[in-house]
């Protein structure tokens with residue numbers, strides 16, 4: 413049995429953010445229930461947030477093909493509302509992550525499972541599920557991309573964010589810039 417399972421359903425607000433210096437930032441995903449002013453916070457890896465944003469893009473594109481009338485365009489968001497809110501008191505660090513779609517309710521769920529510690533029992537890992545509307549998850553994905561890129565300096569040649577390990581600049585015919 414999992415230590416605990418938590419469904420935020422419905423979700424009043426969901427966001428992701430990073431705290432710390434570029435290179436050592438810690439990423440969080442944070443959701444609020446309508447009934448509880450305290451957020452539920454989970455630590456995730458940057459790569460997980462990246463793949464979440466990508467997964468959401470793919471899922472929304474697929475859903476838009478099936479139900480064009482429900483297409484959600486890129487949305488405006490207020491950065492002040494998307495920033496992480498104290499207290500940052502994470503329940504756990506995410507291991508497995510999944511995305512699912514409930515067609516009956518037209519809701520997309522983000523499933524986050526607690527990372528399994530050494531000698532830990534995967535069966536006991538806690539799980540949190542954030543149930544999002546298309547609009548909420550579109551906003552989360554768009555904002556997450558901004559958060560991911562925020563910690564990186566921009567290339568003076570092409571204006572794209574540079575990775576710490578180097579940058580393949582399209583303005584320099586792909587030569588690696590150190």
Ligand SMILES: [Zn+2]
Nearest residue numbers: 567569570581
């Ligand atoms: Zn460049």
